[in-house]
Amino acid sequence: MTDIRSDIASRVEDACRQGQALQILAGNTKFFYGRKIQETPLSVLEHSGIIEYEPSELYITARCGTPLNEIEQAIKTENQILPCEPPHFGAAASIGGMVAAGLSGPRRASSGAIRDCLLGVEIINGKGEYLRFGGKVMKNVAGYDASRLMCGALGTLGILMSVTLRLVPKPQHEQTIAITLNPADAILKMNFWARTPMPITATFHDGRDLYIRMAGSPSTIKRFADKVKGEPIDQGDIFWTNIKEQAYDFFLTDEPLWRILVPPSTKPLDCPGSCVMEWNGALRWYATHVKAPAIHSIAKQAGGHACQFRNQIDTQQVFHPLPSGLLEIHRKLKRAFDPQGILNPGKIYSEL
Amino acid sequence: MSTSPSLSKLVKRFCRILPKHAVLSEKEQLYPYECDALTAYRQTPLIALVPENQKQIQAIVDICRELKIPIVARGAGTSLSGGALPHAKGVLLNLAKLNNILEIDLDNRTATVEPGVTNLAISDAAKRYGLYYAPDPSSQLACTIGGNIAENSGGIHCLKYGLTVHNVLALKVLTIGGEILELGGKQPDSPGFDLLALMNGSEGMLGIVLQATVKLLPEPHSRKVLLAAFNCIQDAGNAVAAIISSGIIPAGLEMMDHFAVKATEQYCSPGYPKDAAAILICELDGFEEDLTDQVAWVQKILNKHRPVEVRLAKDKQEEELLWKGRKSAFPALGNLTPDYYCMDGTIPRKHLAKTLEEINVLSEKFGLRVANVFHAGDGNLHPLILYDANQEGELEIAEELGSEILQLCVKMGGTITGEHGVGIEKLDQMCVQFSPAELNTFHAIKSAFDEYELLNPGKAIPTLHRCAEFGAMHVHRGRLPHANLPRF
Numbered sequence: 001m002t003d004i005r006s007d008i009a010s011r012v013e014d015a016c017r018q019g020q021a022l023q024i025l026a027g028n029t030k031f032f033y034g035r036k037i038q039e040t041p042l043s044v045l046e047h048s049g050i051i052e053y054e055p056s057e058l059y060i061t062a063r064c065g066t067p068l069n070e071i072e073q074a075i076k077t078e079n080q081i082l083p084c085e086p087p088h089f090g091a092a093a094s095i096g097g098m099v100a101a102g103l104s105g106p107r108r109a110s111s112g113a114i115r116d117c118l119l120g121v122e123i124i125n126g127k128g129e130y131l132r133f134g135g136k137v138m139k140n141v142a143g144y145d146a147s148r149l150m151c152g153a154l155g156t157l158g159i160l161m162s163v164t165l166r167l168v169p170k171p172q173h174e175q176t177i178a179i180t181l182n183p184a185d186a187i188l189k190m191n192f193w194a195r196t197p198m199p200i201t202a203t204f205h206d207g208r209d210l211y212i213r214m215a216g217s218p219s220t221i222k223r224f225a226d227k228v229k230g231e232p233i234d235q236g237d238i239f240w241t242n243i244k245e246q247a248y249d250f251f252l253t254d255e256p257l258w259r260i261l262v263p264p265s266t267k268p269l270d271c272p273g274s275c276v277m278e279w280n281g282a283l284r285w286y287a288t289h290v291k292a293p294a295i296h297s298i299a300k301q302a303g304g305h306a307c308q309f310r311n312q313i314d315t316q317q318v319f320h321p322l323p324s325g326l327l328e329i330h331r332k333l334k335r336a337f338d339p340q341g342i343l344n345p346g347k348i349y350s351e352l
Numbered sequence: 353m354s355t356s357p358s359l360s361k362l363v364k365r366f367c368r369i370l371p372k373h374a375v376l377s378e379k380e381q382l383y384p385y386e387c388d389a390l391t392a393y394r395q396t397p398l399i400a401l402v403p404e405n406q407k408q409i410q411a412i413v414d415i416c417r418e419l420k421i422p423i424v425a426r427g428a429g430t431s432l433s434g435g436a437l438p439h440a441k442g443v444l445l446n447l448a449k450l451n452n453i454l455e456i457d458l459d460n461r462t463a464t465v466e467p468g469v470t471n472l473a474i475s476d477a478a479k480r481y482g483l484y485y486a487p488d489p490s491s492q493l494a495c496t497i498g499g500n501i502a503e504n505s506g507g508i509h510c511l512k513y514g515l516t517v518h519n520v521l522a523l524k525v526l527t528i529g530g531e532i533l534e535l536g537g538k539q540p541d542s543p544g545f546d547l548l549a550l551m552n553g554s555e556g557m558l559g560i561v562l563q564a565t566v567k568l569l570p571e572p573h574s575r576k577v578l579l580a581a582f583n584c585i586q587d588a589g590n591a592v593a594a595i596i597s598s599g600i601i602p603a604g605l606e607m608m609d610h611f612a613v614k615a616t617e618q619y620c621s622p623g624y625p626k627d628a629a630a631i632l633i634c635e636l637d638g639f640e641e642d643l644t645d646q647v648a649w650v651q652k653i654l655n656k657h658r659p660v661e662v663r664l665a666k667d668k669q670e671e672e673l674l675w676k677g678r679k680s681a682f683p684a685l686g687n688l689t690p691d692y693y694c695m696d697g698t699i700p701r702k703h704l705a706k707t708l709e710e711i712n713v714l715s716e717k718f719g720l721r722v723a724n725v726f727h728a729g730d731g732n733l734h735p736l737i738l739y740d741a742n743q744e745g746e747l748e749i750a751e752e753l754g755s756e757i758l759q760l761c762v763k764m765g766g767t768i769t770g771e772h773g774v775g776i777e778k779l780d781q782m783c784v785q786f787s788p789a790e791l792n793t794f795h796a797i798k799s800a801f802d803e804y805e806l807l808n809p810g811k812a813i814p815t816l817h818r819c820a821e822f823g824a825m826h827v828h829r830g831r832l833p834h835a836n837l838p839r840f
Contacts, residue, residue: 056597057700079599108540115546116518129789137698139515139732139770141504141553142778142785143813144797148517148549157545169599191459195483197573199639220639263538265459282540304539320543325531329800330544336796348544 003063004047005130005161011042012159012342013128021342024155026065026097029090032310033101034154034347035318044096044159050074051162052136059119059136061164064096071095080167083111085202087244096160102152105244106202106213109194109264109279115151117166123150123158126338136164149333155344156352157337171215174201176239177230178209183268183277186210189228190280191265198224204243205277206250213240243278250276250287256311258286258295262304271298285309292317319348327351359398362419366401369411376400385444388429388436389491392693392747393776397424397438402446406562409445409526413560416443417528422809425556427468427496432694433775435502435555435811442809445560447498453477454563460538462521464565467498471505474566483568486513489771490679498561504553506771508604508678511729512637515771517552519567525551525559528802538565550797555773555812558801572637575603576647577671579663580654581628585609588630589704591657592728595634596701598653600646604635605729606678609708612685612723612736619684622677623670625661632728633678635671681725682736689721689738693750697761698732698770707764711735711757718753720746732770733761759784774812782812783819791816 015022023039048065055078062071068088075081085105086098099121104113120134134140134147150157181189186205193200199220202213212228213236214221225232233239242248251257260269264282268275273288286295292314299306305320312318322330327349334341334352346352359377366375376382382396398421403409416423422442429436438444450466453473457464458481463474471492474485488507489495495505501523506515513519522536536548551558582588588607595602608616608631613624624631632654636646647664654662665671685692699707708724715722721738735757739750758768758781768774768781782791794813798805814822 054700054702056593057702058596078597102541102546104541112514112518113540115549116514125789125793131787131790131793133790135698135765135767136700137732137766137770138730139506139510139698139727140767141771141773142767142769142782143774143790143794144558145504145517145549145553146793146797148546151546151549152541153545169601172599191461195458195461195481195568195570197570197639216639217642217645219641223641261539261541263457263460279540303537305537305541305543307543322544323534325527325529326533326544326547329527329533329547332800333545333797336793336800 002046002048005124008042008044008047008159008161009124009128009130012124012126015040015342016127016340019340019342021345024159024344026094027067027090027092029088029093030097030101030103033103035350036315037344037346039345042159045094047161055080057136058167059164060167061136061162062095063162064094064160066095068093068095068098075167076170079170081170082165083107083117083168084114085244086114087246089245095163099151099160099163100153100155106204106240106278109203109282110201111168115148118147118151118163119166120164121147121150122161124161125158126340126343130161131158134164138166154347156334156347157343159343171201173218173221174213174215174236175221175225176211176213176233176236177225177228178211178233179228179230180208181205181210183207183275186277187265187267187281193228194264194280202240203278203280207274207276211239250274250285253287254311255287255289256313257309258288258306259309260284260286260295260299260304260306262299262302266302266304269298269302271295289313296320316350322349362399365415366399366412369415370401370403370408374402374404376402385426385429385438385446388426388431388434390432390434390775390777393434393437395438395440397444398441400444400446402449404449409560409562410530412443412445413526413528414530416806417530420804420806422806423560424808425498425502425560427499428470428491428494430491430495430499431503431775432696432772433769433777435773435775435808436499437776439809448496456481456568457538461568462538462565463568464563465497466563467561468496471495471497471500478568482571484571485566486519486569487516490682497564497566501552501561501564502554502556503771503773506727506732508606508727511605511727512601512603513569517549520548520552520564521567522565523548523551523561524563526562527559528804528806532562533559536565553773555775556808557798557812558807560807572603574640574643575635575637575671576643577665577674578634578636578647578650578654579624579661579665579674580632580634581625581660582630582632582658583628583660584658585630585708586705587657587659588632589701591632591654591659592704593701594653594657595650596729598649600636600650602634602729603637604633606633607631607726607728608678608681609724611721612681612725615684615688615723616677616681619687620676620680622673624677628660633674678725685723685736685738690740690742691747693737693739693754695733695735695737695754695757696769696772697758697766698730699761699764699766701728701731703764704728704731707733707760710760714753714756714760718749720750720753722753727770730770731766755781776811779814779818780822782814783822788816788819791819
């Protein structure tokens with residue numbers, strides 16, 4: 001439990017005066033994500049500790065450097081979970097890094113993304129000012145939603161000092177079943193089920209089999225498992241951890257790994273390479289050597305977007321390019337929070 | 353700020369891009385727009401425009417940008433915070449005619465609609481597919497999706513299903529610069545900053561919503577509604593906390609205090625125990641098999657908190673009656689008083705009983721009655737201050753009482769507005785909740801989208817000057833002079 005907020009604020013103030021760019025780091029478990037930058041490192045890992053946790057209030061407030069493991073352990077004892085089921089990508093993963101990266105896990109399609117469970121943040125902006133947005137309550141419409149702006153911004157708008165997240169009760173019972181289905185049929189089935197009240201909390205298709213996680217009472221699960229004619233698999237928890245942490249065989253590739261997001265019911269993409277799917281088909285991972293502009297265009301045609309997730313070959317254009325008007329708004333917003341452009345410059349786009 | 357030509361020239365100019373009947377500038381044509389549901393503030397606009405399509409809106413924005421004329425966009429005008437209060441020298445942009453449902457995408461479970469479509473119309477259109485749009489503000493029959501986005505509206509079921517921001521997937525937004533921004537999509541996540549979230553709750557100050565794609569959810573398998581009555585409000589508050597921490601998220605969890613219960617019973621006889629100090633209405637939804645267990649579990653928790661009565665609605669009819677009481681609470685209280693002023697603070701649930709006690713103290717101090725209707729599950733309070741606008745000075749007293757209630761919410765670790773927005777009404781309280789550096793950030797965000805402050809100027813975010821003035825006046829005199837004058 002250490003509070004090094006004022007140290008960090010004065011470091012940023014100095015950097016702002018000197019126009020010195022900073023690279024914000026915590027556990028550095030997601031080092032592969034985003035554009036590569038090399039600036040003066042500023043570690044926030046020491047700014048750590050759970051500030052407030054009251055199970056009946058369904059929220060937790062923690063300093064940015066608090067290990068994600070510590071948070072998940074603390075809430076587990078009260079039978080609660082983070083609804084977004086975030087990946088860690090390493091034991092050192094911090095709660096601040098989770099919000100900054102904005103990467104959600106298998107439960108995303110059923111209980112929301114990281115930004116959906118983000119209630120409030122405290123940040124230090126590019127001038128070294130300490131700011132608080134959002135709060136601890138779910139309903140809060142005072143001022144612009146600057147807290148959700150931080151989610152997925154990869155530290156380019158502010159250094160997260162603490163975050164408050166909404167929690168949900170852990171499902172009493174979950175069971176995973178598997179069905180052999182080709183990708184096109186799997187997409188149809190997943191999206192058919194999603195429009196009926198089914199207790200599905202995660203889906204994954206590995207190219208051959210569709211895995212479905214269901215939650216509820218054993219009798220409810222059995223009824224729906226019978227309905228979809230699936231085979232129960234053992235140790236579902238381990239299975240989904242492997243998917244979430246990308247320890248599953250498919251992800252252990254040296255090939256460039258693309259994260260493509262499309263409307264869930266989109267038919268299999270016409271893209272060479274191997275593919276697995278999550279989130280009812282909305283998230284498609286591709287291991288492929290196809291060049292970036294071609295993949296961006298495939299994703300765009302499907303109404304979605306693509307990002308080079310791991311093993312990048314084109315280090316310039318990692319995220320899907322933005323239309324010029326939208327990019328201009330991004331530039332202005334960046335200046336609103338970080339006028340000197342010293343916080344993780346270039347981490348998302350070279351212009352920011 | 354406006355460099356506009358004379359009104360008649362302006363009318364002519366708008367008539368070139370709009371049909372004549374869509375350009376309103378006569379006094380009697382402008383009266384219907386002089387206020388939204390916060391009727392204490394009134395102002396007719398210079399001109400009101402009723403476009404019928406996107407092209408016309410773009411042409412209007414081009415003219416306003418050129419002449420630096422403020423624009424206030426309006427849906428159904430149900431805002432409770434004066435968010436749609438017109439600007440004296442500006443255009444009131446009525447978007448109600450853009451009311452087409454453009455697409456129901458069954459495979460992706462989305463509806464794409466124009467901004468003037470009402471909240472309930474979306475669920476109605478999706479109903480035959482067994483789907484619905486989850487956020488359900490009490491004005492859902494009238495309020496439009498454009499307004500819901502501007503206010504990030506909630507409703508009774510948002511504890512489980514989220515607010516507007518959780519249910520809007522994509523927006524087509526027109527900036528004052530004339531640029532059309534496509535934010536979000538039917539796919540999850542978006543590259544870059546989360547501007548989609550930023551637009552929700554931005555009170556029409558960053559852009560004009562031309563089109564929205566919202567998430568549709570499958571209707572739950574089954575529902576159950578419970579009523580519990582208590583002799584002491586503390587017990588009711590503790591029961592709420594106990595239900596939530598037991599691992600159950602009710603679809604709705606509402607509380608009403610004695611005063612509200614009594615008024616509602618008189619108004620529509622929903623069968624609430626009249627003498628109760630507080631009642632809870634708890635709706636559970638899910639699968640039939642799971643629900644039976646959950647209901648038993650919740651009943652057990654409720655019984656541990658000394659209830660006078662715990663009742664499970666035996667059929668749909670009784671469920672509807674229990675909800676009818678809650679949904680009629682505002683009109684029921686309206687029956688008892690010439691005017692009421694509805695507040696909208698949110699507090700962490702654990703401070704519920706303490707907050708209600710302090711509201712009672714404030715109520716006595718100011719000599720005005722306060723009834724409490726409360727989204728207990730998510731900590732969103734709606735204290736209703738009863739007053740009579742015809743009594744000299746009573747509105748001002750009501751406003752000051754309201755202001756103190758909101759400051760109390762901030763003190764309790766909550767916020768000045770849960771779902772009604774800041775609008776024109778809570779500008780002073782924003783100074784209590786946010787620091788000058790935070791307010792400056794908000795102004796910088798505004799400026800990133802709207803440099804000349806033409807979109808709904810003067811709303812939602814107070815100037816630092818105003819805050820300095822508010823602080824000084826508040827400390828030295830306790831009451832605002834000229835409380836009726838708009839202060840930007």
